[in-house]
Amino acid sequence: MNILTISGSPHVHGDQSVKKIMQGVIIALIPAMLMAFYFFGLPAIIITLTSVVSCVLFEFLIQKYIIKGEITINNGSAVITGILLAFNVPSNLPIWEMIIGAFVAIGIAKMSFGGLGKNPFNPALVGRVFLLISFPVDMTSWPVPGRFSTSLDAVTGATPLGIIKEGLAKGNHVSDLMSNIPSYFDMLIGNCGGSLGEISAIAIIIGGIYMLCKKIITWHIPVAFIGSVFVFSGILWLINPELYIDPVYQLLSGGLMLGAVFMATDMVTSPMTYKGMLIFGLGCGVITVLIRVFGAYPEGVSFSILIMNAFVPMINKAFKPKLFGETVKK
Amino acid sequence: MRTFKKGGVHPNENKISQTKSIEILPIPQKVYIPITQHLGAPSTLVVKKGDSIKTGQLIAKSESFICANNHSSVSGKISKIDNFIDASGYKKPCIVVDVEGDEWIDSIDKSLEIKKDITLSSGEIIQKIKEMGIVGLGGACFPTHVKLMLPEGKKADYLIINGVECEPYLTSDHRMMLEKGEEILIGTSILMKALNVDNAIIGIENNKKDAINHLTELSKNYKGIKIESLKVKYPQGGEKQLIKALTNREVPSGKLPLDVGCVVDNVGTAFAVYEAVQKNKPLFERVVTVTGKSVKEPKNLMVRMGTPVNYLIEKAGGLPEDTGKIISGGPMMGKALTSLDVPVVKGTSGILLMKKSESKRNKEQNCIRCGKCVVACPMGLEPYLLAALSEHKNYEELEKHHIMDCIECGSCQFTCPSFRPLLDNLRLGKNKVGQIIRKRRKK
Numbered sequence: 013m014n015i016l017t018i019s020g021s022p023h024v025h026g027d028q029s030v031k032k033i034m035q036g037v038i039i040a041l042i043p044a045m046l047m048a049f050y051f052f053g054l055p056a057i058i059i060t061l062t063s064v065v066s067c068v069l070f071e072f073l074i075q076k077y078i079i080k081g082e083i084t085i086n087n088g089s090a091v092i093t094g095i096l097l098a099f100n101v102p103s104n105l106p107i108w109e110m111i112i113g114a115f116v117a118i119g120i121a122k123m124s125f126g127g128l129g130k131n132p133f134n135p136a137l138v139g140r141v142f143l144l145i146s147f148p149v150d151m152t153s154w155p156v157p158g159r160f161s162t163s164l165d166a167v168t169g170a171t172p173l174g175i176i177k178e179g180l181a182k183g184n185h186v187s188d189l190m191s192n193i194p195s196y197f198d199m200l201i202g203n204c205g206g207s208l209g210e211i212s213a214i215a216i217i218i219g220g221i222y223m224l225c226k227k228i229i230t231w232h233i234p235v236a237f238i239g240s241v242f243v244f245s246g247i248l249w250l251i252n253p254e255l256y257i258d259p260v261y262q263l264l265s266g267g268l269m270l271g272a273v274f275m276a277t278d279m280v281t282s283p284m285t286y287k288g289m290l291i292f293g294l295g296c297g298v299i300t301v302l303i304r305v306f307g308a309y310p311e312g313v314s315f316s317i318l319i320m321n322a323f324v325p326m327i328n329k330a331f332k333p334k335l336f337g338e339t340v341k342k
Numbered sequence: 343m344r345t346f347k348k349g350g351v352h353p354n355e356n357k358i359s360q361t362k363s364i365e366i367l368p369i370p371q372k373v374y375i376p377i378t379q380h381l382g383a384p385s386t387l388v389v390k391k392g393d394s395i396k397t398g399q400l401i402a403k404s405e406s407f408i409c410a411n412n413h414s415s416v417s418g419k420i421s422k423i424d425n426f427i428d429a430s431g432y433k434k435p436c437i438v439v440d441v442e443g444d445e446w447i448d449s450i451d452k453s454l455e456i457k458k459d460i461t462l463s464s465g466e467i468i469q470k471i472k473e474m475g476i477v478g479l480g481g482a483c484f485p486t487h488v489k490l491m492l493p494e495g496k497k498a499d500y501l502i503i504n505g506v507e508c509e510p511y512l513t514s515d516h517r518m519m520l521e522k523g524e525e526i527l528i529g530t531s532i533l534m535k536a537l538n539v540d541n542a543i544i545g546i547e548n549n550k551k552d553a554i555n556h557l558t559e560l561s562k563n564y565k566g567i568k569i570e571s572l573k574v575k576y577p578q579g580g581e582k583q584l585i586k587a588l589t590n591r592e593v594p595s596g597k598l599p600l601d602v603g604c605v606v607d608n609v610g611t612a613f614a615v616y617e618a619v620q621k622n623k624p625l626f627e628r629v630v631t632v633t634g635k636s637v638k639e640p641k642n643l644m645v646r647m648g649t650p651v652n653y654l655i656e657k658a659g660g661l662p663e664d665t666g667k668i669i670s671g672g673p674m675m676g677k678a679l680t681s682l683d684v685p686v687v688k689g690t691s692g693i694l695l696m697k698k699s700e701s702k703r704n705k706e707q708n709c710i711r712c713g714k715c716v717v718a719c720p721m722g723l724e725p726y727l728l729a730a731l732s733e734h735k736n737y738e739e740l741e742k743h744h745i746m747d748c749i750e751c752g753s754c755q756f757t758c759p760s761f762r763p764l765l766d767n768l769r770l771g772k773n774k775v776g777q778i779i780r781k782r783r784k785k
């Protein structure tokens with residue numbers, strides 16, 4: 013006779029799995045990756061490879077020799093962390109620094125908390141912020157985008173956000189600075205200085221739409237994040253367009269798109285309910301603008317997401333799903 | 343198109359047997375009739391070993407408020423009264439009957455003629471339903487007459503007839519609606535009269551268009567009965583979800599449908615009510631879907647209670663080689679059987695055979711905090727949290743987080759990309775919290 017399996021209901025499962033989700037995210041990252049390779053050439057490829065390989069390797073080594081537990085590198089989450097970490101650094105970052113960043117991301121920000129699902133902060137962002145604080149010069153020397161360059165020592169320049177921040181600090185007006193920064197179109201496709209994967213807004217948006225269609229993310233966090241940046245910076249701009257750059261520029265510049273679409277939406281470190289996600293996105297947006305406009309750094313996306321990551325447990329407590337039958341219709 | 347709003351999932355429908363007409367399953371040589379087949383206090387046995395009994399004869403009677411009569415499904419001699427494993431996996435007292443012929447008690451009207459006129463009064467109807475041992479056939483097996491006896495001061499506005507059959511694979515209700523439409527509508531009218539309501543809504547999911555059209559056509563001759571087509575979504579057959587979908591009323595946490603003026607019965611129950619009231623026929627047979635991807639001939643069978651599952655599977659082409667799991671009911675809420683000798687009871691809506699490859703669960707992984715279980719939960723709960731609290735035996739917090747509202751629909755576990763056994767943990771926690779609450783009430 014057959015041996016029958018006895019288990020509780022449900023006896024069927026939907027078609028979602030962690031592996032499929034992670035694969036979906038990796039696919040969604042491809043357009044932005046291609047743009048990065050196009051504009052920054054060989055160094056970008058080397059950096060990305062280094063980051064991915066080190067992330068996967070660190071995860072493997074830690075699981076095998078330190079935790080001595082199950083090896084889960086197959087689920088693809090370390091690959092994503094690797095890609096995102098590379099996306100958040102300049103393409104000419106020294107390789108050894110990249111490897112340190114990967115160690116911090118995987119070893120400290122992820123595995124020390126218990127691995128996938130247990131980490132409170134986005135590992136790639138922790139890695140990035142660590143690098144920014146440890147190697148401020150290397151992390152802020154931005155190669156000027158070329159075309160398929162294979163040269164390893166690129167000309168460096170400032171990012172659009174850096175130009176604005178510095179210019180305004182020197183007392184210039186926004187209108188004086190406009191000629192120094194790339195056009196909206198260049199920024200949309202990614203022909204501007206910046207971290208590897210953040211430059212091309214359009215490529216990131218395509219990836220985001222893919223993830224929406226595959227139901228990997230919902231619209232709540234990106235829309236709340238981008239929307240609040242637009243509204244908040246728009247209000248400032250209306251108050252004084254000479255002091256504050258216009259909101260469209262805010263959207264296209266820096267790591268906003270990358271952060272809103274790929275980093276803030278990380279399931280592990282974002283809230284559970286739609287309501288919570290909206291609040292989370294809103295918080296990210298407001299903090300981003302505050303840092304960009306009033307803070308010491310030209311860019312605030314990473315910090316804002318990390319700060320909001322810390323609030324996630326609280327948001328989850330405060331924004332519970334609405335119980336069925338809670339509001340009684342008489 | 344209407345549906346309930348919060349949560350829900352879309353499992354593959356797999357209604358393989360939906361075009362198969364109901365066939366009458368021959369009576370086996372031996373049946374094992376569980377003495378108690380409903381939810382509530384056990385029935386009291388009124389026959390003994392060695393007795394000769396007829397089909398339809400009372401074998402156990404109701405002696406408490408929430409309890410039901412039970413009748414023999416065959417004629418023959420009681421050879422044994424003993425405990426046998428039922429669908430729950432536990433041993434339950436059953437009478438074993440050696441079948442001889444099929445001699446029905448005289449009071450049953452065996453004619454095929456459809457009797458439309460309802461001559462009994464409301465009170466008499468309820469009495470008749472009680473006498474004939476009618477219970478909810480959707481799976482819960484709650485005694486139907488108890489639902490019809492409205493407490494002082496309560497009034498029902500709607501009778502809701504559940505023709506949703508949202509469980510994948512199952513088609514018994516679907517076939518009933520197609521083949522016994524007239525009887526179901528008369529049964530519905532009888533229930534309306536018993537409850538003294540003017541409006542009844544039969545909710546049917548949109549994947550059964552033929553049943554919707556058929557009943558809509560027939561219902562023109564019945565006053566106050568409306569057929570409503572519903573968007574396909576699981577668990578729409580849940581009482582609270584169905585009421586929400588059809589009337590937009592939400593049954594508050596811990597309350598009953600009647601608290602929002604609704605009484606819900608299944609289409610199969612409506613048919614049983616028809617037979618009980620118009621034909622004097624006790625509930626001793628029902629339609630059971632036998633299905634599964636590797637089942638040779640999926641079928642909808644009219645089966646006498648107490649027939650071993652094995653016998654049904656034989657009729658559907660035998661047990662496939664690669665069977666890994668046998669489920670009583672549907673794949674979302676059904677119970678995995680421990681034995682092929684389990685008897686069919688009033689609550690058996692289907693027998694589902696799953697292939698070996700479908701039977702094993704995937705290995706569970708860490709929760710990735712994706713929130714998909716929260717979005718899927720039709721009751722607005724936080725399954726990931728409840729499951730964790732349950733694992734940590736934190737019953738106080740579990741109760742605070744409304745574990746008792748969980749309808750055990752399995753939507754959360756169905757969606758979880760980490761394959762976490764959410765419902766296993768929830769069930770444990772819910773049982774424990776239920777015990778704690780009952781203890782507290784007693785004090």
Ligand code: SF4
Binds near residue numbers: 750
């Ligand atoms: S089984 Fe319970 S917790 Fe899970 S989705 Fe259904 S009602 Fe919600």
Ligand code: SF4
Binds near residue numbers: 761
């Ligand atoms: S669906 Fe599974 S992985 Fe996602 S939050 Fe719920 S329990 Fe965790």
